Amino acid sequence: MICRELLHEGTPKFRKASTKASLRAFVRPSCNFAQQLHLNIFIFFRNEPTMTTRRRFLGQSAAALAGAYWLQSSDAFAQSSSYIHFDLHSHPGMFLTKGVATNVDAAVAKTIGEMNKGKLTGAFFSLVADAPIIKVSPTGIEPNGSYGPGEAWKEYKRQLGILKEYLKSTPVTYATKASDLRTALQANKVAAYIGCEGGDFLEGKTDRLDEMYADGIRSIQLVHYHVNELGNLQTQDAQYDDGLSASGKEIVKKMNKLGMVIDVAHAAESTVKAVIDITDSPVILSHSILRVDDNRPLAKRAITADHAKLIAKNGGVIGAWPSGFSMSFDDFIDNVKRTIDVAGVDHVGLGTDMDGNFKPVINSYMQLSRWATALKTKGFTEDEVKKITGGNAERVLKKVLK
Ligand SMILES: [Zn+2]
Numbered sequence: 001m002i003c004r005e006l007l008h009e010g011t012p013k014f015r016k017a018s019t020k021a022s023l024r025a026f027v028r029p030s031c032n033f034a035q036q037l038h039l040n041i042f043i044f045f046r047n048e049p050t051m052t053t054r055r056r057f058l059g060q061s062a063a064a065l066a067g068a069y070w071l072q073s074s075d076a077f078a079q080s081s082s083y084i085h086f087d088l089h090s091h092p093g094m095f096l097t098k099g100v101a102t103n104v105d106a107a108v109a110k111t112i113g114e115m116n117k118g119k120l121t122g123a124f125f126s127l128v129a130d131a132p133i134i135k136v137s138p139t140g141i142e143p144n145g146s147y148g149p150g151e152a153w154k155e156y157k158r159q160l161g162i163l164k165e166y167l168k169s170t171p172v173t174y175a176t177k178a179s180d181l182r183t184a185l186q187a188n189k190v191a192a193y194i195g196c197e198g199g200d201f202l203e204g205k206t207d208r209l210d211e212m213y214a215d216g217i218r219s220i221q222l223v224h225y226h227v228n229e230l231g232n233l234q235t236q237d238a239q240y241d242d243g244l245s246a247s248g249k250e251i252v253k254k255m256n257k258l259g260m261v262i263d264v265a266h267a268a269e270s271t272v273k274a275v276i277d278i279t280d281s282p283v284i285l286s287h288s289i290l291r292v293d294d295n296r297p298l299a300k301r302a303i304t305a306d307h308a309k310l311i312a313k314n315g316g317v318i319g320a321w322p323s324g325f326s327m328s329f330d331d332f333i334d335n336v337k338r339t340i341d342v343a344g345v346d347h348v349g350l351g352t353d354m355d356g357n358f359k360p361v362i363n364s365y366m367q368l369s370r371w372a373t374a375l376k377t378k379g380f381t382e383d384e385v386k387k388i389t390g391g392n393a394e395r396v397l398k399k400v401l402k
Contacts, residue, residue: 084185084390085368087123088319089195089265089286089351095166096128096159111355111365112170115190118365121390122181122191124219124261124286125167127159128356129198130226140235140298143226147200153208156201160194160215167192176216178397181390193397195263195286198224204247206254213258218401220255221263221286222248223271231271235300243274256280259402265319265351269307276314282396285311287321287351289332290339298325298358305342312343315399317392319351324359332361333374336388345384349393 092115093108094101115123132155135144147155167174173184175191184191194215199222202208212220222230230248232238239245244252252275255262262279264272265286275283291302302325303318311318320339326332340348350371352362362371368389375385 082185083119083372083386084121084181084394085119085372086121086181086349086390086393087352087354087365088263088284088317088349088393089126089197089321090123090354091126091128091356092123092166092354094355095125095163096131098162107355108166108170112166112172112190114365116171116188118368119188120190120365120368121185122175122193122393123354124193124195125163126195126197126221127156127163127201128224129156129196129200130224130228131155131159134225140300141225142235146226149203152200152203156196156212160217163194164216174216176218176401178394178401181394181397193218195219195221195261197221197263197265198226198228199230199248199251200224200226200228202229202247202251204229204245204251206247206250209251209254209258209260213260217260219261219263219284219286220251221265222251222275223266225266231274232268234266234268238268238270240271243268243270243272244278249274249278252279259400261396261400264311266301269304269310272307272310276310279314281400282315282317283311284317284319284349284351284393284396286319287323287353288318289321289323289325290335290342292325292335296325298323301325308339308343308347312347315347315396317347317349317396318343319349319393321351321353321357322360322362323353323357324361326361329361329370329374333378336375337378340380340388345380345387346392346395348388350389 092111093104095104095108098104129152133143133145133147134141172190172192173180175181175184175193180191194217196217196219199220201212223233225233225235227233227236227239229245230251231244232240240248252262256279262275262281262283263286264275264283265288267275272285285303288301288303290308291299291304293299308318318339320332320336322332326335336348353360354365357363372385372389375388376382380388
């Protein structure tokens with residue numbers, strides 16, 4: 001558990017920890033994130049329990065990363081320079097928690113170092129729209145409060161500012177065009193595309209997309225854990241009979257026009273259907289897994305075969321999600337194979353959710369070669385493996401990004 005007492009705002013000790021420094025002092029001795037619940041640490045605190053403004057939230061401590069285990073493979077299979085390894089969903093070092101959590105610089109440096117060493121070609125580096133207004137509960141992540149007017153946008157600018165600084169100071173290449181991926185491959189660099197997990201920042205306002213596009217955002221995941229103005233979530237009751245609200249529909253159309261990748265991860269099947277009905281472009285479902293049974297952790301985040309087929313029909317790609325839903329790396333690979341059996345080899349990729357995942361079975365980019373090798377072991381040809389590791393993602397980027 002993540003210092004569960006910390007999550008209960010009523011805890012007197014927590015209430016007393018009203019400054020950042022004192023909260024850190026409070027957190028440090030009792031929490032070993034690596035051994036405890038690894039759910040994304042979207043812990044936040046506010047000075048007054050009654051305030052609607054979420055002032056701060058804590059992110060994943062580098063302690064969690066320090067405690068991680070590393071599985072490496074020296075296999076040369078994935079080292080070929082012609083390979084594209086693309087990650088549809090990543091939060092390197094939980095960069096967005098800079099200024100709140102400790103050792104974020106070190107955590108970011110570590111993961112970006114591994115991206116380079118592990119030969120990742122590109123990824124969506126994702127902001128998290130509702131980070132300050134969700135919390136960990138015994139059954140998963142759930143909403144916890146709401147943004148006041150304008151707060152979501154302010155939070156977006158804060159996270160974006162942090163990421164832009166890291167893109168300047170770390171060895172990645174800031175990417176906005178599909179061709180940036182090939183350029184990165186040739187230069188042996190990592191192409192960093194910016195994405196947003198959750199459309200909460202938009203507050204239903206279509207015209208904000210212009211500014212987000214100008215800011216370099218190239219993908220928006222319409223919904224996350226907090227109910228927003230756009231569509232239905234997998235993890236909450238449906239809000240919109242049509243799957244999308246009127247503004248959700250407008251936002252889909254406008255993202256098509258601008259050349260932004262629509263991400264339907266976390267969206268209920270009704271919403272995925274509604275998006276597929278009106279989008280002109282292929283979409284991504286950046287991180288999910290095929291349903292196995294409903295007793296697994298994160299089972300609500302799994303998708304049915306029909307749900308997966310919607311993405312295939314649209315020409316999109318599903319990022320296989322190596323979360324604690326899978327019991328082991330091998331169990332994950334079995335699930336990937338089943339997903340491919342359902343959706344086809346042209347419609348599956350990888351979405352690691354790096355550094356923001358629950359009990360991940362891939363927790364370092366040093367495991368990319370192991371990932372490719374495991375697919376080959378399942379009987380996929382080299383050409384098919386290339387599609388899964390990055391070719392399918394590249395196809396979608398080429399169709400969508402200008
Ligand atoms: Zn995420």
